[in-house]
Amino acid sequence: MSHTSVSAPRPGSLKGATLPKWFSWVVAAGSVALGLGISAAAGLDSSVQWALIAALLFVAGTYGVSARVEGRRQARDRVATSLIWVAFLLAVIPLASLVYETVRRGVKVLDGYFLTHSMGVVADTETGGGIYHALLGTLEQVGIATAIAVPIGVLTAIYLVEYGRGRLAKAITFFVDVMTGIPSIVAGLFVLSLWIVVLGMGYSGFAGSMALAILMLPVVVRSTEEMLKLVPNELREASLALGVPKWRTILKVVLPTSVGGITTGVMLAVARITGETAPLLLLVWVTNFINANPFQDPQASLPVYIYLQYANSGGSGAAYDRAWAGALVLIAFIMILNLAARGIARWKAPKAGR
Incomplete structure (x- = not known):
């Protein structure tokens, strides 16, 4: 008895109704x-x-x-x-x-001198000057905003995921969704009317940090909430079955499991606010001198520095080069934050076998 075999079409052959990979x-x-x-x-x-x-x-x-x-x-x-x-x-x-x-x-003017000196008495049309005062202001303003928004945002997300039931949780969720779409200028106007006009406080880096914290808060809440929801309920149930209180279960089981995603979400929120200009123009104002006190007097910041240098440059000259150098420093700053977030997330992520 003879057997006839049909050869399969060769991969990559046009006759086999398959186009080649290239x-x-x-x-x-x-x-x-x-x-x-x-x-x-x-x-x-x-x-x-x-x-x-x-x-x-x-x-x-x-x-x-x-x-x-x-x-x-x-x-x-x-x-x-x-x-x-x-x-x-x-x-x-x-x-x-x-x-x-x-x-x-x-890179035309980006060097050690540019990073360690302020504008001081350097005119916009003159060469020289630096970005130190603006970099210092951005670090302080973003740091204060992060210190305000992260604890509030993380605790709010824990409440919504672990405890939130009923009308209060629905109201908080609704307002977080509304805050997600708030324009930055609106947050700046709110802090301006309350902090400076009503309370009589002056321009300062702290006033700008409050506006940045408002913008940062919904991002932290939403990202942390999603990360907490990804933690398997079996881990919570196993901890509770061993008699561990719920607050300790959250602290020792839930948060360590999701810390990588939470850190990434926080860094995304930081990157979101680092480039904001409008609220800082309203609340922090501008200065060409170094002000290391974020709670008193106007303070420089990277976004405002870039805006002012470009606005006063006329499309060329020393101020134009400084504006591009400031933009490069801002991009590098955000990139370093994201790399640090990835490193922390990988370091704190739960390891298999633990």
Whole structure:
């Protein structure tokens, strides 16, 4: 009795209704070349225009060839994957361009002198001067805002997840959702009217920190709440079954399990407020001199420093270079915070076998 065998189609073979792995790269290269050609023929000068043309050609070419060789079902899958890649590039390319441009322009005056000196009596049109007073102000203002918002936010999230029931919990959740969408200028106006106008307090870094804490609070509450919800209930039940009080279960079991995610959420909230300018202009005011006391007199900050230097530069000159250098320092500051958050999260994360 003879047996006949049917050989399976070879992977990557066009006859086997499967396109090779390099197919997408070939279509992408062809789309870029064709997009450049169409843009040159049509006289389009903008790089955005030819990039969009190339993206459309890439999606259309992927679908056309795949539908002919692999069938419409597989072609639709490839089109979905192509759209994801196009969306990814549309998000990454502007970000990479922004970082590149900031680094290229910011390194012109960024050195040790720039980081350790203030503007002092240096005019905006003169060379020299530094960012020390603004960097010191930002560190103090963000630090105070974090010290205010993190304990309140974490304790609020613990209440909502572990204890919150009834109308009070619903009211707190509602107001946290409302605060999430509050514009920064509104938070600044609220603190301005209460702290400076009603109570008669002057401009200070602490006034700005209160506005930043208002903006930071809902982010901390929401991120901490989600992290606490991810802790398995079995861990809580096992601790309670051993006779451990609920408050101690939260302190020794729930929080250590979720500390990595909570730390990441806090750092995201810090990054959210570090670049705020409007409330600081209203509450902290501006100064070119070093003020290490955040509770008295105006104090500089990085976002306001960048804004003022660029506004007074006229698009060129020493102030223009200082503005870009300040932007680079601000980006580096936020990046260091995020790297520190990742390190703390990995260090504090529960280890297997413990």
